[in-house]
Amino acid sequence: MTVADPISPDLTTQWPEALYGVLKAADIRQMSYVPDAGHSTLIRLFNADPAVKSNVLTTEEEGIAIATGAWLGGQRSVVLMQSSGVGNCINMLSLPVQTRTPLLMLVTMRGEWGEFNPWQVPMGRATEAALRAIGVTVLRAETGADVVAMVEQAASMAFDGDQQIAVLIGQRLLGKKKW
Amino acid sequence: MVMANTMDRREAVAKLLAARNGALVVTGLGSPSYDVHAAGDRDDNYYLWGAMGGAALTGLGLAQAQPEKRVMVITGDGEMLMAFGAMATIAVAAPKNLDIIVLDNQHFGETGMQDSHTGCGIALDKVAAASGFAETGELHSLEEVDALTARLQTPTTGPRLFVLKIEAKNLPRSLPPRDAVAVKNRFRAHLGLGTC
Numbered sequence: 001m002t003v004a005d006p007i008s009p010d011l012t013t014q015w016p017e018a019l020y021g022v023l024k025a026a027d028i029r030q031m032s033y034v035p036d037a038g039h040s041t042l043i044r045l046f047n048a049d050p051a052v053k054s055n056v057l058t059t060e061e062e063g064i065a066i067a068t069g070a071w072l073g074g075q076r077s078v079v080l081m082q083s084s085g086v087g088n089c090i091n092m093l094s095l096p097v098q099t100r101t102p103l104l105m106l107v108t109m110r111g112e113w114g115e116f117n118p119w120q121v122p123m124g125r126a127t128e129a130a131l132r133a134i135g136v137t138v139l140r141a142e143t144g145a146d147v148v149a150m151v152e153q154a155a156s157m158a159f160d161g162d163q164q165i166a167v168l169i170g171q172r173l174l175g176k177k178k179w
Numbered sequence: 180m181v182m183a184n185t186m187d188r189r190e191a192v193a194k195l196l197a198a199r200n201g202a203l204v205v206t207g208l209g210s211p212s213y214d215v216h217a218a219g220d221r222d223d224n225y226y227l228w229g230a231m232g233g234a235a236l237t238g239l240g241l242a243q244a245q246p247e248k249r250v251m252v253i254t255g256d257g258e259m260l261m262a263f264g265a266m267a268t269i270a271v272a273a274p275k276n277l278d279i280i281v282l283d284n285q286h287f288g289e290t291g292m293q294d295s296h297t298g299c300g301i302a303l304d305k306v307a308a309a310s311g312f313a314e315t316g317e318l319h320s321l322e323e324v325d326a327l328t329a330r331l332q333t334p335t336t337g338p339r340l341f342v343l344k345i346e347a348k349n350l351p352r353s354l355p356p357r358d359a360v361a362v363k364n365r366f367r368a369h370l371g372l373g374t375c
Binding site for chain 1: 230233241245262264267268271272366372
């Protein structure tokens with residue numbers, strides 16, 4: 001990824017497009033999601049990509065099982081959700097953790113920066129601790145350049161190193177986007 | 180108590196596996212894993228020992244990654260009830276190579292035979308049909324399983340789910356390997372994929 005290249009997209013606003021490029025370069029072939037506004041560009045790009053199978057989920061833990069099955073069958077995948085969905089995933093995460101199956105989760109944060117809905121705050125506060133407690137490695141990005149660089153290396157760690165990794169995308173960053 | 184119009188689970192599973200014809204098999208935790216293991220441990224069996232509610236969707240990810248192979252998920256009514264929403268997700272994904280077999284004893288057998296929802300009127304095959312599965316059904320006898328094994332060999336237009344009504348008995352356990360990494364690696368090796 002040529003983050004410093006002057007012809008690259010402006011990562012303060014176009015990080016979702018850059019993220020799509022990073023995930024394609026990592027040979028992601030399946031994507032599953034419960035929608036979040038912060039993931040909307042990525043979801044749109046993947047849904048339009050015939051080389052990637054996209055699955056809309058009824059609840060986020062479904063994506064953890066799909067990702068495990070995808071790897072069993074030889075494909076790399078990514079699971080998109082917002083922080084409230086992390087709470088739904090906890091027991092299902094024992095599947096990739098115990099089987100040491102690569103897992104890449106991208107989590108947009110709620111409940112932490114300019115949040116208008118107090119019901120988002122408890123799970124937002126618990127997201128990182130809950131992921132760490134079940135054995136998932138957590139990275140946290142606060143800028144567009146951070147997100148792109150962290151996802152690129154998280155994909156390598158996950159798929160080349162059999163790790164289970166969540167990249168949290170700070171709400172302060174998402175708040176700068178118009179959505 | 181043995182319900183009327185039920186079958187022996189081990190015999191039913193043995194028939195399905197004898198006719199698997201190259202199908203990759205994923206099992207739900209508890210007795211379905213034991214039933215599949217009892218029919219013979221194989222590299223192309225993937226046993227779950229936990230992650231309740233994850234069997235059908237592990238099957239979906241696998242089916243999407245291996246579109247030329249048939250994937251058969253063998254799980255229980257309790258495990259599938261925890262994956263209720265998965266029936267919607269799988270129906271929308273619409274894989275043509277994913278078959279789900281629900282061994283339905285209408286009880287939570289591992290935990291003391293408490294009644295499950297399927298004994299209280301919830302028919303998982305009807306839920307699957309309403310969700311948009313291509314083929315569904317409820318079976319009560321080993322003769323019907325024989326017919327199902329033939330049916331499963333034929334191509335289909337989308338996911339299939341069949342409920343096998345089985346006797347509510349706890350049979351002697353036939354325990355699959357618990358080394359989750361080893362089972363994963365041997366399954367991937369079977370498909371010619373790298374392990375580490």
